[in-house]
Amino acid sequence: MDAKHPLATREELANLDFYTDLADRYLAVDGLEARWVSFTRKEILPDQETAGRMHYLVSLARAVEETLDSAFRAGHIPGTAFFGRGNEGASVASAMCLEDHEWLVPMHRNCGAHLAKGHPPRSIMSHFFGRADGPSGGRDGNFHMGYRPKRITQLISHIGTMVPIATGVAWAAKARGKGEATINYIGDGGTSSGDFHEAVNFAAVRKLPLVIIIDNNQYAYKTLLSDQYACDALVLKAPGYGLPGFLIDGTNAPLVHHVCSQALERARAGGGPTLIESITLRAAGHSVYDKFADYVDMEHFEKWTNERDPIKRLDEALIEFGVMTAEEVAASHARARKDAEDARDEALKSPMPDPAYLTEGVFAE
Amino acid sequence: MDAKHPLATREELANLDFYTDLADRYLAVDGLEARWVSFTRKEILPDQETAGRMHYLVSLARAVEETLDSAFRAGHIPGTAFFGRGNEGASVASAMCLEDHEWLVPMHRNCGAHLAKGHPPRSIMSHFFGRADGPSGGRDGNFHMGYRPKRITQLISHIGTMVPIATGVAWAAKARGKGEATINYIGDGGTSSGDFHEAVNFAAVRKLPLVIIIDNNQYAYKTLLSDQYACDALVLKAPGYGLPGFLIDGTNAPLVHHVCSQALERARAGGGPTLIESITLRAAGHSVYDKFADYVDMEHFEKWTNERDPIKRLDEALIEFGVMTAEEVAASHARARKDAEDARDEALKSPMPDPAYLTEGVFAE
């Protein structure tokens, strides 16, 4: 046995505690072998330029969603809104690994991934505000957004659907033989859907260039993990598809970047899909309407949001290891905030859609 | 490590050969541990009475299907017909383990399970012949049969569907608290369906008293296993649901009985579901219309049908270990053949359905 990467024991898996067990190691599953891979926070740090971009983007994700949240309370968002608070680090750090010409297949808590892939905050704001110049022209809203100029698909509400869609996107990349890879996210709840299963299996059989990230944020709306699945960790599904899997702390953005870029390299090189379970906490209600204190263990919630906030953790790591100064970090936050608010102000000036076009575009010409 | 039950190695799993590897051992998967359990043919033999019943029932399954096959060629079966040739041993030996008041949720190659659960050959014949006195009154036919007096559900064509249905049947048993268990089958192809996944997950989360048997007969119509899944064995899906799993030679009827009765005991005692992968070979075409020589490896086919015929194997084992004499075996075959043919003759006298009732029974009163 490789001493650096010891096999995980049955007991460890059966008593897995996301909070402590993933602090300084991650789990790599391959066939029926699960190994613990240790890391130091320093060794996984990206280079300075990447780190700077990452920092700005996670700050932007937080700022955009906070701005949207207050815009909702001010009555600017028709319908409802879902946010990815707590997931900014994993979203940004994974999607950053994609090349411009590669496709992203995001879900409803991946605002950070949209931003990292290049979806402009201005467009996101217009979309949430139901404006004519948003990417759906006001026909849809909330997190149901895509952005074709940057190769981001739109999700529909039906959870699970996007995993099969992602296999098709990856299929196209493979068929055209340009060595492109795709990232797709799915929630812990979403793994229970038949679509997840059908798609992961198809991706595995056809060795598609696809990285599937399970955003396990410990809740599916008001349903507990223990009512959602009975395995010790979702990553244990990987061997059943013949795929490699990783179980990682998704609040550690550099770690997500480290593991994802390897998985993407493997996909681009023809090695097939990887399943990554990224543990975070949904650090807010399910939607802006959700009274989550009714069903969430608030002690657990406080602990995670205080100590495992992906942005605070990134701030600290970058400063501690001298990648950015405290001033640079503050400036990055300030810039993000301003960019989000400018985008909001601009979007609020956009026109609402004209009902004259209500029935146009049902068919493509 | 338990020397009697050594852990399976990665290499063994990656190079799994159903034919040789399962000859005198089976695989027991629990969490990330896969152990080989060795057995001798003698030690797994059921008691004499059970063995006698088993022998008659596998013979009957073969005889009923062969009789149906010639009835089809004689023009007595409207539509098409699917048979479970090669699967009689696994079907009978598993369903035999059910009590009379327990439910069976069979698939399209489980004629043996129908018979073991008590579905009379006469009723099966009427069903295939489209007669008024068949269990669906001629509204359906072929393998789409159930038999409520003996608690056998009807399958619909849509493969995968029956696994969720089985979870509901098991739910009812659990809710009513009588310690009843349910058996459900699904094909290797069927494991690719989303339904399989949703249902196995639900069964695991709720610890339902359900035994799910994957009838891996090495083909799904004309699709090869390698185009169906990419894991080394389907039983490796069990850990991803938090379930125990077994990989067994399904042509060895006593072994199937041995493993299934334990799984059912566990289910009845509240231990939850078990996933069993039973390896057989579909020893005929997909349906009576299928030209299977076009796509089947005939050398492999010959080898299996000659050496792994479940009936021949049972005959031999029972005689070799003195459970039945050669004469008793021959008599059992003869009785089965006669019973099947009598059932056919009777059914051919049954009336066809009266079109006057075409639209009756759409709703229950």
Place this chain on the structure above:
Amino acid sequence: MITYREALSEALWEEMERDEDVFLLGEDIGLGGGAFYITKGFMEKFGRDRVVDVPLSEAGFTGAAIGAALCGMRPVVEFQFADFVTESYKMIVDYAAGNHYRQMGPVPIVLRLPAAALVSAGPFHSQNPEIWFFGTPGLKIVAPATAFDAKGMLKGAIRDPNPVIFMEYKKFYNYPVDELPEVLRPEIPEDDYTVPFGQARTLREGDDISLITFGTTVLEALEAAEVLENDGVSVEVIDLRTLVPLDKAAIIESVKKTGKILFLHEARKRGGVGGELAAIVAEEVFEYLDAPIRRLGAPEAHVPLSPPLERAYLPSTEKVVSELRDLAAF
């Protein structure tokens, strides 16, 4: 008076008390009390084995409900939104609908579908599901528009031995009772009652035009009839209440009286159930018609989210009035 939402809760609660075989399956209905809090407090009372928080798997849990129903239980499935029933399509259309016809026993399941538009809920939380099921024999389809019907029909659905597509209207859940037109708030009996299926209800009598509707558009229908009264035109408004079984007699009686008919529903006109209704009238009482049959439903688009589009999409009182005036002028 209780709200429509409370009526649904009461029906479920009373039926669960009455019959141990009744149990509930759905996403977030236990610990969380459901997206619309219809089962709030149920898990505490009935336990997690009768109020089942299921994994995110509509086909799977609909199938489980069917399986339990085959064994004589009475599962009630809550879909979080009617839209998600498309995930379970084959379970309903292929399995549940035909099982009794295939002589394999009754399938007493209720599928509760929170349906239709609310406010800017967008293309995936606003759909009217009736057309997905309307053409399949063996499914009852009901559409309560009042709290009285919601309670009585849900009880009736639970006791019915057939699969029932139970559309409930999110718009009505918390609709303030005192803002409803009088006719839409019938007294709810203290005692147990059920509403029989297949009996339309005349919300307003009239002689000149028959306005036949169901679901959310009972509101627009009544308002429009009021407007027409000021024009001196007497409009009869009928709430069909259930689509399968259909109260054909009520439609035919009314059209025999008025000679003019408008079918109205929130769902799209093209391919909506109004087509079947119009066809029935054209086939069976053609000779009584004094004007072309009219239908009003949403236009040819997916339900858009942004307010100006959504407003333009939904059938409004103005649109109903305009159709009625056209008919009156014919």
Place this chain on the structure above:
Amino acid sequence: MITYREALSEALWEEMERDEDVFLLGEDIGLGGGAFYITKGFMEKFGRDRVVDVPLSEAGFTGAAIGAALCGMRPVVEFQFADFVTESYKMIVDYAAGNHYRQMGPVPIVLRLPAAALVSAGPFHSQNPEIWFFGTPGLKIVAPATAFDAKGMLKGAIRDPNPVIFMEYKKFYNYPVDELPEVLRPEIPEDDYTVPFGQARTLREGDDISLITFGTTVLEALEAAEVLENDGVSVEVIDLRTLVPLDKAAIIESVKKTGKILFLHEARKRGGVGGELAAIVAEEVFEYLDAPIRRLGAPEAHVPLSPPLERAYLPSTEKVVSELRDLAAF
């Protein structure tokens, strides 16, 4: 002359040769050449990455097709039987149908659905899928009844930027060409051609009654018209060919001429597309009608398997004749 099945094979083959982005997904279509051998020999020619034997997972592979289409590819999905499309329902109705309307790009996919009754195929291999999709905007629905249409419409579907529900009729696959009525075997051009959608075809001109149909029942329609000719009644038979887009003008023109109309389809009458067609006529050309609108479809039952039941279930020439005679007598 080639068969309907050969026409489909040719269309696929030629389109795959023409455009590298065209590829096929389906169960058993590669190694096995498909349940009906429509892609026999394709894998050898185009390889296993363009003729893809998929795992048993309709929702999954339909979703994969949509994803590839979003990236500009042209997937053609074969369902082994039309009935199994219920497994992919939400992928089609919720995702594919609305993507372009939501301004997220076109979804050029073709869903090939081997539809309708053959002989004793029973409730799960005999269904007519059009009603499942007819009410959803954004889906084209086509129903070729001849080899000429099968080839030209499949090519057209593949080149169309929208999702196309392509119904193909198992009954016609191997129908002996020389047993078909002359009008159902138009010459198939040597050269590349497509059949434009939305253009009905008059199979037989007539003045007394319009008989509007599509799909398998073109056969019964033509036979019945023949019988009526002996009665001295002249029946116009129109094959709609596509349901979306619909050639409304052709229906309206014909009914203006004849004043009497019968809609005929193999699918059940109640909830069938005949309802929408009848409603359109009742709305738009009411004043031209000389008789009630009639519809003929299957009765209220699931497709039964046993021959006496199946015969009673399917619309037959006798039933068409009887409807036509009723209309003629009106």
